[in-house]
Amino acid sequence: MTNWPAPLTNIINEFKECFDRMERYELLFEYADKLPHELQTENWTEQNRVKGCQSEAHVECKLDEEGGFQIHGAADANLVQGLIAILAIGVDGLPPSQVASLSPNFVDEMDVKASLTPSRANGFLNMFEMIKNTAASMSKEA
Amino acid sequence: MEEIRSDFPILTRTMDGGRPLVYLDNAATTQKPRQVIEAMNSYYENTNSNVHRAVHTLAGEATEGYENARTEIAAYFGAPRDHLIFTSGTTEAINLVAYGWARANLSKGDVIVTTEMEHHADIVPWQILSKERGVEIRYIPLERDTLTLDMDAFEIAVSDANLVCVVHTSNVLGVRNDIETIIQLSKSNGNGGKGAFVMIDAAQAAPHERINFLEMNCDFLALSSHKMGGPTGIGGLFVRPEIMETMDPFITGGDMIETVTLEGSTFQKGPQKFEAGTPRIAEAFGWHAAVEWLSSFDMEEVHEHISNLARETAAKMSTIPGIQIYGRHDLESCSGVVSFLHEKIHAEDLAHLLDSGGFAVRTGHHCAQPLMEALGVSSTARISFWLYNTKEEANSFVEHLTSIVERFG
16 A cells, blocks of 8 residues: 555545445535635636646646645536645645655545546546646756 | 337446436437347348458448448438438538538638537538638527527528538537528528528437438438437438539548549549448448338337427426526427536536436537537536436436435535
8 A cells, every 4th residue: 555645645544434436526525625725717727727627627836935835726627626625635735756756546545536537537647647747847946 | 118228238237336327318329229239240240341342242242231221221311322422420421511512612702601509510611611712601690598590690691601501400409490491591592592502410300300301402411320329430411413413522542433543533423432441331231220220110209209308307407406407498399408507516527426326418518619608608418318218217317416406516
């Protein structure tokens, strides 16, 4: 089992306790409301749009004052926004080098990937790759 | 109904959590009856061979089956066999009109009239033609209050139109356009009274009603096999032979030529001029089986069953808090399509939540972005019924949607 950052481990465990797919969706909806750094719609641009999502999703990566990693994002569909929120909470404040080495397999452990259509799963993986690449660049610049 | 459903093996499939499949995405593609699957399997198991060339037994049987499919499919649509060009589907059929006929017959200053209600397949080819040839495109607007075409605008626009391209039945609204009047006005008033050519996109109409190409009196009729129980990958363009003669080939190569020398080539006459390369042989066998199967039904009864399901379901859905329906299900001619949105739950989320209950529905712009713009939305969720759907399925869909809205709305 991979060693995930503690906040992500907590979330994974929460999803593992879900009874069925509907409950997992309900939890994703709840996380959509817990987005730590919401990207307001006026800041949605073509540059920060996540490609491969059927719905509209936007993500930007920033560093906080201590050099910790932050994901700012939002989506018009709650299930997508829930995934962004989980990722944003899971890596919030981590050193970019740690984010750059994360594996996307945590969605399998949450048993969420099986509930996603290929387009949304691809959209998530595109988003994840983009975030990891940005974290890797930030790590080199630091 | 049990007998009809027993023809569809896929309808016995269970989904997540052992729930039965409720397939409500028929406007995208219908399921295939056993007869179609068996016809295609049998072709591959017993007959598979290329057509029109070799002299061996298999080639003869494949050619006979392929051309017999053309005869029978054309007859189903009220036309002789030499009026039917096999294409990959409606999209290629419309592109064949654009590339094969319009390029050869329209030029700068000519006018194409189409509508806001069209599928992208009946918009993009004309936009490309307009860019290349300077042909003017006029879009007939949708009346926002009635969700039907503005026929006053049509009467004005058609007066100097050379080509009129209209969708028979909307894949979003379920509205059946007044095709008879559109064709009659195009023929009597179009092109300064000389009559305009008319292309009808009947992809969503063929599963609902018996279409007779010659009686319709249009010039081009485009449709797809897979929306009417047949396989994907094949469809057709109906054209009268005298108009076919004025068309240039769209795709060229083997099978469509008469002779080829290094100096040039001559082409086959009739439909084969437009069917380059190895054709869709198994698919033709499958489509033939689909029209044979559909021939056993009274299509007026089929239409009544489907439109009643849509009408009753839309009425029940409209009582669910936050649900808005897009369409005119009060009209007797409505198809089985019901588009809808919830004021808080995104359409794509709705589709996932419905899928968890075993309901296959569609979301998105349905390849009709100008229509979405006219409706003031970017996408909708859509259910669409066909002849095998039952009242029980429709009721369980409404129940599941209600519980989703209560839980997530």
